[in-house]
Amino acid sequence: MAVPSLITKIVRKLTENEFVELVANKDFKFDVERVHKRRLSDVYLVSISFSGGATKRVCIKVVKCDRENDSLFDVNKKKLIHEYESHLLSYNDFDHSSQFCVVKPLAVYPDDLVFVSEAFDDSTTLEDMITKALFFGGSDSVGELETLMYSCGVLLNKYHSINVKNIGDLQGTLDTLKEYILVRIDLIYAFFNKKQKGYSLSRGLGFYQQQFSKVKVDPDAGEGELVIIHGDFTPANVLYDGNTLALIDFSESAEALRYVDVGGFVNYLDMLPLNKPFFSSRKVASLKAAFIEGYCAGSNINHLLVEFYQFRYFSTNMLTQIYEMEGSRLKRLVLHRRIRRYMEMLEGKDFWQK
Structure with missing residues (x-):
């Protein structure tokens, strides 16, 4: 599968910020396991493997938007920031159990119209x-x-x-x-x-x-x-x-x-x-x-x-x-x-x- 350059860019950002403790000399590799095409966004399930043996699986949501339309782009940026903040609030306050949970949000990159969360494995x-x-x-x-x-x-x-x-x-x-x-x-x-x-x-x-x-x-x-x-x-x-x-x-x-x-x-x-x-x-x-x-x-x-x-x-x-x-x-x-x-x-x- 051809990997979009944006996904490569986002994975690198994650290794430099969210998973920095797992990266030794920036030695890692990743694989796009599957892509879920939706009407308003594309969701990439990505597996990141680190040299120490650790693996992280994440969902990268890319919002579809005409990036040449400044007003529409700004609206989508604000919505994405709001989504991340709402998701983070819900994750922190929710009473997690073996039956019910809120998937953990990891990062938001508004300028790229990207939202990242942990993958909920085998679901x-x-x-x-x-x-x-x-x-x-x-x-x-x-x-x-x-x-x-x-x-x-x-x-x-x-x-x-x-x-x-x-x-x-x-x-x-x-x-x-x-x-x-x-x-x-x-x-x-x-x-x-x-x-x-x-x-x-x-x-x-x-x-x-x-x-x-x-x-x-x-x-x-x-x-x-x-x-x-x-x-x-x-x-x-x-x-x-x-x-x-x-x-x-x-x-x-x-x-x-x-x-x-x-x-x-x-x-x-x-x-x-x-x-x-x-x-x-x-x-x-x-x-x-x-x-x-x-x-x-x-x-x-x-x-x-x-x-x-x-x-x-x-x-x-x-x-x-x-x-x-x-x-x-x-x-x-x-x-x-x-x-x-x-x-x-x-x-x-x-x-x-x-």
Whole structure:
């Protein structure tokens, strides 16, 4: 495998700063074991061997960015610094155990748009495990995955307990969230009705405006605690090595309601049968229930807010897909069917009666 010059540069920086005690006369070698290509970044798993016999395995994340675009480059630099600081705070404060941990961050090089952490050896993401279990596995593998989903809920609750802040304006948050979703629903309807003849959605924006106006939360329920959220809590950012669940990639970590993380994870699961029709909705529902049960083992949650944050993620994800698929007629047809299925599913949700 051809090794990018940037990776060579970063490994040398690591040996000069993070692993200096292991380097004798700068005698070391390294090997790129594999590369994971993602939409916003590339992640390199690198093994560094030292002359004294020690070996260090690290993950080097390189953010994809147009380096000629100064403003975009600066934004990504700030986000990367924030990610490192959030990750370091979480690592230092988290109650590590044989079951749950936060992967150790090692260094950040903002000018190179690079973030480095220790490798979590012999692990795979929950995303890969879910895909394999639902696509290839039988009831046993799905049952094992339900146990992992329960543990994943416990992991998120442990993470949220690190830094509990003051009580936020729960009703105000919900009202802002409604507006956020309505704007995106309007854009989705506009795209659908403009681009696709022969299909129609049975409702319109007015339906959601009317229904949203009825939905209230109890401001005295004590459920408005602000915590340091992960911000991108999906199965892609949870690793498992057969014994321990490890949390990675704190890309949007900030102080907010815990429902941002819970709703994001639930949305990922609910989108599986929508994006991959051969995945069983019943099995996905069992995974979702196990995750919620695990999270609730440590605290009660407001299921209404979980659903609303789920819609927040869905509407944003759907618009992203619209913009990415608009140029392809075949993809657009698939997308229209997906939109119709999901919007009609939303109309039947029981939270309108809450």
